[in-house]
Amino acid sequence: MTSETITAGRARPMAMAATLMPLSGLLLVLVAAAVATPGFYSEANLRLVLFQAGLIGVTAVGQTVVLLGRGIDLSVGAVMGLTTVIVALNADGDGGRLPGAIALAVVAGLVIGAVNAGLVVLRGVPPFVATFAVFVLVQGAITAWTRGAAAGDIPKALQPLGSGRWLGVPVPLWLFAAIAAVAAVVLARTSAGRRLYATGSNPRAARLSGIRTGRVLAAGYLVSALLAVLAGLISAGYAGHVDAQLSRSLDLNSLAASVIGGVALTGGRGHVGHTVVGVALLAVLTVWMIQLGAGTGGQLAVQGAAILLATWLRQRGPDN
DSSP states (O other): OOHHHHHHHHHHHHHHHHHHHHHHHHHHHHHHHHHHOGGGGSHHHHHHHHHHHHHHHHHHHHHHHHHHTTOOOOOHHHHHHHHHHHHHHHHTTOGGGHHHHHHHHHHHHHHHHHHHHIIIIISOOOHHHHHHHHHHHHHHHHHHHHTTSOBOOOOGGGHHHHHOEETTEEHHHHHHHHHHHHHHHHHHHSHHHHHHHHHHHOHHHHHHTTOOHHHHHHHHHHHHHHHHHHHHHHHHHHHSSBOTTTTTTHHHHHHHHHHHHTOOTTSSOOOHHHHHHHHHHHHHHHHHHHHTTOOHHHHHHHHHHHHHHHHHHHHTSOOO
16 A cells, blocks of 8 residues: 555545534534523524524625635625615615615625725735734724714515525524525536636645636626625515624624534635534524523624634644
8 A cells, every 4th residue: 555545545534524613513512502591492593593594694605615716705794784775775675776785786896896805816915914904994984974873764575585484494593505506516616616726725726727716816806796786685684674794793693603513714624514513503502692681792602612613623733
């Protein structure tokens, strides 16, 4: 047996263990929640978990695409908030004006995605700095308009998207499942997916092989922005008003779900299946923290600890 064969043989079980870690964590949290909070598995709580999974999951798929290309998108929450503002301003509670308002929100999301891509690809600004700056700019504008309080009037026609159920399952979860399935096929079975993985794994080698890495990364930011618009519509339909605070945590949530699931921050490693497990784990954690009475600070602390633990565990073995 060659040394390469021996190394590969050892790497496979370690890679499998790395894949099973998030699933084991999910099972552990489910058991802990049942023991510490007996009422956790009530019908209302389970619906909230499924809704959270759908909302977080939609943005997490976009974040995963960006991460695989060796980027990061911290403007997700800002795009969500801007979407609700645009819908509230342009529809003003009138369902007949909703299609036009959604179209404007899509255009605004694409503009923000293009700005992110332009800063990162054309100007060479580090992705963290570029997308965080865009987040601060847009979120500041939203806060100035709402003055930090709930405002606006979302048409009731949008409610089914946020609070509707089909076969007893929240609509956002169905949307997440469909988007995740499409993303999984595209990433695993198409040339676009192969180019994305190549760009994230080794940008220089990808460029030398003829891949236009700038276009690949730009496309990732546009996908992330579009999915953030969809998440904003879901959030607006659920809440029924504009809330400057509601979407702020989605940047961390989408990033946390991807990283906890096993998508590498260094790009090129991971897949949507990892993200799905991370989304489930984060949704359960979030609702559990709410049940325990933890405030926003407590929830952020738990999410941060989960990211650190997941990253540390991934660094102890080879990535899959």
